[in-house]
Amino acid sequence: MRIETLSLTGASAGTRRELTLYRYGAARAQPKVYLQAGLHADEMPGVLVLQHVMDLLDEASSRGQIIGEICIVPVANPIGLSQWTHQRPLGRQDADSLKNFNRGFPDLAKLVGPAIERQLTPEPERNLSLIRGAFRKALSDLRPRTDLEEMQVGLMMWSCDADYVLDLHCDHFAVMHLYASSERPDVTSLLCRAVGARLALIEDFSGANAFDEAHAAPWRSLREKYGARVPQGCFAATLEYRGQLDVEDALARDDALHLMTFLAAVGALTGVEAKPAHPDAPHLPLAGAAEIVAPQGGVLTWQAHPGDKVAAGQVLGHIVDPVSRRRMAVTAPIAGLMFRTEFWRACQRGQTLAHVAGAAVAPPGAVGR
Ligand SMILES: [Zn+2]
Known part of the structure; x- marks a missing residue:
């Protein structure tokens, strides 16, 4: 496991925040799975779940069970985490701009523009790495104007070439549920069955470009333009780990084991239970x-x-x-x-x-x- 950090420029003199990534498995091993939590900085269930996932991955790593590359960002939003007012975390919105932290991520399909068409080959498999390379280049060419933009671009630099992207959130009071696009219903079912979701809410384009949409929608947009040469390059979902107060170690440990099942089922782990324990949830x-x-x-x-x-x-x-x-x-x-x-x-x-x-x-x- 390797730890990488990315320092944000700093909004004012004397202040700097940084993003931290834990990278398990060999670089560029397939599949690549990216998980993050705390993008809404008052939502701690997922943050705790990832702590337990990392404990389990440490053990899996020592046993040589990691086949793919598994990237974990335990705190996706150090800006939000430090924005408290009157002894309450603001969490969901940036204190300065009032922007929802999970909106307005860069639109990768728009960023690569029509120039991508000339590079496409007849082979979807080759186009997969080619398009991912174009995404990375487009993101690295951006010049963020604020720490918030820089944080969004930084997260996507780590996640934009992943096969699976899971963004861990929670609601106020809720059952375990998730958001996904209609692109890969088989994976949505697998995820529901692995994590024990009671409901999958399906949407393709909201226009708001939440983190999951920013990963799933570009592939669909490019495929609508350029046809089957463009593969389904990324499955992305937002997982809602119940309500804000559902933060307990025993629960989080169970949830972490369920995520390990998903990681094994998609081929990122071996020697770990890969059979989901739950029934599928309705996809609505x-x-x-x-x-x-x-x-x-x-x-x-x-x-x-x-x-x-x-x-x-x-x-x-x-x-x-x-x-x-x-x-x-x-x-x-x-x-x-x-x-x-x-x-x-x-x-x-x-x-x-x-x-x-x-x-x-x-x-x-x-x-x-
Ligand atoms: Zn959230």
Whole structure:
């Protein structure tokens, strides 16, 4: 295992942050799997899971069980990790620009531009390394203007040529679930079965270019333009390790073992259990995840909880306005799996409270990774 660091320039005099990568296995061994956690800097479940994964990889390495290259960035967002205000981590957004840390990653297909077409050969396998090389070159040509941009480019320099990219996040209160594109449903199923996801939310292009989308979408874009010469070069997913408070060593150790199963199943490890222990989860459209909105401001209580299957119109909870004493029901707009709720027990009118995943594309209510 080798440790690499990347120093960010520093936003102001006397301050510098750095990214750290743990690289297991031989350089350029196949497959390359890249895992990171903490891009939203208030989401610690995945950060703890990767600590346990690294313990397991240390053991696997000493036994010669690492076949592929496994790259781990244990803290993907040192900027966010240091941005606290009033004794709370800001976490999701940059304190200065208020940008969501998991949006606006470089668009690799756009960066390589039409020039890539002249380099393509008739062989998808050769084009795989050629396109990856073009991605690395395009990223290294960028001139980031801020530490935040530099951090995003730095992460992608490490990840853009990976066969598998897993970005570990969590929700407020939630069941284990994940986000993936429609490109590789077989791998999405494998991942669900390995990690025990209850739900896979599928979306191809959101336009927001979250980290997973920034890896999966470029291959699809290039293939739409240049056909089957362009292979499916990267499977990328965002894993939501339940809720923000689900941070326990026993749970994280189990989750780490499940990730080891995935690593073995894709051929990055040998001599490790490669048979997933869980059933597949439903793959549902992200656009079908209906938003539950507060009908009034007040105090929120739940009758239903993440993991519950709910019927359309079912009462999920109540909001009481403590001044007028009016009590209003919160109901499910569609039938489906209630997979997440918000953290707070106070709410304002119109605020998102929870989401229910359904099979059909539902009214607007995008869920954030
Ligand atoms: Zn997140």
